[in-house]
Amino acid sequence: MSTTPTESSGLSAYRRREQSITLSPLDEQLGGAETTDELLTLNFGPHHPATHGVLRLLVTLQGEIVRDVKPVIGYVHTGIEKTAEDKAYWKVIPIVERMDYLAYYFNAMAYVGAVEKLVEVEVPKRAQYLRVIHLELNRIASHLIWLGTSALDLGASSIFLYCLRERELILDLFEMSSGARMHTRYFQVGGVIEDIPSGFEPKLREFLKIMPKRADEYGAILNSNEILLQRLRGTCPLDADTLLSLGVSGPLLRAAGNPWDLRKADPYSSYDDFQFKIPVGTIGDNYDRFAVRLAEIYESVKIIEQALDGLPEGPHITEDRKVALPPRHELATSMEALIHHFKLVTEGFRVPPGEVYNPIESPRGELACYVRSDGSSKPARVHMRDPSFVNLQALSHMVEGSYIADMIATIAMLDPILGGIDR
Amino acid sequence: MPDATGLELLAHELGDTVLETVYFRERATLVIDPPTIRGTLAHLRGRGYTFLASVHGVDHYPEEPRLSVVYELLDMNRVDRVTVKLRVPTDAPVVQSVTADTPEGAGWPTANHQEREVYDMFGVVFEGHPDLRRILLPEDYEGHPQRRDFPIGGEPVIFTLDEANWLESRA
Numbered sequence: 001m002s003t004t005p006t007e008s009s010g011l012s013a014y015r016r017r018e019q020s021i022t023l024s025p026l027d028e029q030l031g032g033a034e035t036t037d038e039l040l041t042l043n044f045g046p047h048h049p050a051t052h053g054v055l056r057l058l059v060t061l062q063g064e065i066v067r068d069v070k071p072v073i074g075y076v077h078t079g080i081e082k083t084a085e086d087k088a089y090w091k092v093i094p095i096v097e098r099m100d101y102l103a104y105y106f107n108a109m110a111y112v113g114a115v116e117k118l119v120e121v122e123v124p125k126r127a128q129y130l131r132v133i134h135l136e137l138n139r140i141a142s143h144l145i146w147l148g149t150s151a152l153d154l155g156a157s158s159i160f161l162y163c164l165r166e167r168e169l170i171l172d173l174f175e176m177s178s179g180a181r182m183h184t185r186y187f188q189v190g191g192v193i194e195d196i197p198s199g200f201e202p203k204l205r206e207f208l209k210i211m212p213k214r215a216d217e218y219g220a221i222l223n224s225n226e227i228l229l230q231r232l233r234g235t236c237p238l239d240a241d242t243l244l245s246l247g248v249s250g251p252l253l254r255a256a257g258n259p260w261d262l263r264k265a266d267p268y269s270s271y272d273d274f275q276f277k278i279p280v281g282t283i284g285d286n287y288d289r290f291a292v293r294l295a296e297i298y299e300s301v302k303i304i305e306q307a308l309d310g311l312p313e314g315p316h317i318t319e320d321r322k323v324a325l326p327p328r329h330e331l332a333t334s335m336e337a338l339i340h341h342f343k344l345v346t347e348g349f350r351v352p353p354g355e356v357y358n359p360i361e362s363p364r365g366e367l368a369c370y371v372r373s374d375g376s377s378k379p380a381r382v383h384m385r386d387p388s389f390v391n392l393q394a395l396s397h398m399v400e401g402s403y404i405a406d407m408i409a410t411i412a413m414l415d416p417i418l419g420g421i422d423r
Numbered sequence: 424m425p426d427a428t429g430l431e432l433l434a435h436e437l438g439d440t441v442l443e444t445v446y447f448r449e450r451a452t453l454v455i456d457p458p459t460i461r462g463t464l465a466h467l468r469g470r471g472y473t474f475l476a477s478v479h480g481v482d483h484y485p486e487e488p489r490l491s492v493v494y495e496l497l498d499m500n501r502v503d504r505v506t507v508k509l510r511v512p513t514d515a516p517v518v519q520s521v522t523a524d525t526p527e528g529a530g531w532p533t534a535n536h537q538e539r540e541v542y543d544m545f546g547v548v549f550e551g552h553p554d555l556r557r558i559l560l561p562e563d564y565e566g567h568p569q570r571r572d573f574p575i576g577g578e579p580v581i582f583t584l585d586e587a588n589w590l591e592s593r594a
Contacts, residue, residue, distance in 0.1 A: 248533075356448050357506065385495075393536050
């Protein structure tokens, strides 16, 4: 005879209680109404690891399907454009660099390019090549952070450490050339602040040898990760025409098959000297966005190799003492150099009145700087057309009608940088 | 960029809606009559400028009319850019929105965030915008800080009062 009390049905009290539990209490509360039609508005972020920064989304869900996404931004708005109006032209460089904090060389390039157009200063060829080297290194670093954090969101966690390992090599190079690892202030109006030091080239060559192999490894790891592939393949595609009407550019547009790249279409800083390809996707789904960025790393390596091989001799910054600081050794011997130095440091240089718009290709798309000068030594208006800010509008178009888990993958592949969005 | 001649030809096509043409540092600008913005952009779209790259707000203080909105258009096939600019005074800063589709022409959905930013920073009201709210600043923020006469140098934040009270209690 059993020790547990049983009833005529043969079930224990415990089993009966277990069976009485309904697994969908919501159904009962709603009196059997069709719960799948119910819309739920969910607050997502701003402090959420999958939003890549302080991005807040108001997500309207029907079951697990996303019906509407409204981004709420501005949490890290720091008024950089307003601050820029109160600084001399060359002192604006360090603050604009802090907008898109993964692509600081690009922010500086867009800004100094705009000022160079206004002042009509000629940038020496060596400076242009040095800029290209640093821009492309920065593009790789930015893509590495994107790849690592995105893979982390999609469940492949070890790749994050590998990506940061390679990024560390790039930051070491930045430290060699400018003394700072991030926000380096390396680009100046008219050129770059200093020539590269003697140990830079062998170290860069070593990196260029390592990087394609490591990128091969990333591709091998991720392309054989079934979970990652299922979350990327065929999810949240958007066609090129819709992307264009939304103003989207960069890898997102190229993933949809439109090979628009300002480095090729409208070359600046001697990009027309280099041979490289523009990786494109086909249908513009999340996998294409992933594949395009991964392929861009190889192209950047190629560009850096060519720039390093063909690095011309010559000055690294313009000889025009009205916009560029005189070399240190001249200060001890030349009165004129001392005067120029004093004028530049105290007042800065005056810029002819006018407006310019300088677009460049950042890791996220068309990054452009609009500068209006009123003839004084401070800009009257600095506006950054940040690609993340514009591209974010495409998010709701991409994810409407897909699962909320796919939305996480799409945010990762969108690669928004909130410092750039909020400025 | 269209060259200086190309810019004048475009201006000629648009007729009286163009108030001024500016060709500066290889950048072609059409300064237009503010109410004609939708028609102008629609016409330029027909001429190949199908990509609205950016919308900027500018304050020309102390010149009048003070505010201006700048539209950067791009023709991706010819790699050609043209700028459309309009100016409105601060006492009636109203511009027609180009975000949504209208009888004057198809909309430019990319202008949605950018017009909101100009509204937020300069107080330019875009008529017909589907969702004209502040975008970067808090919704209860007063004033439009990118205007050049906006006072700079400190504003009260949540803990300013607490700090004052604390200092008072210590005194």
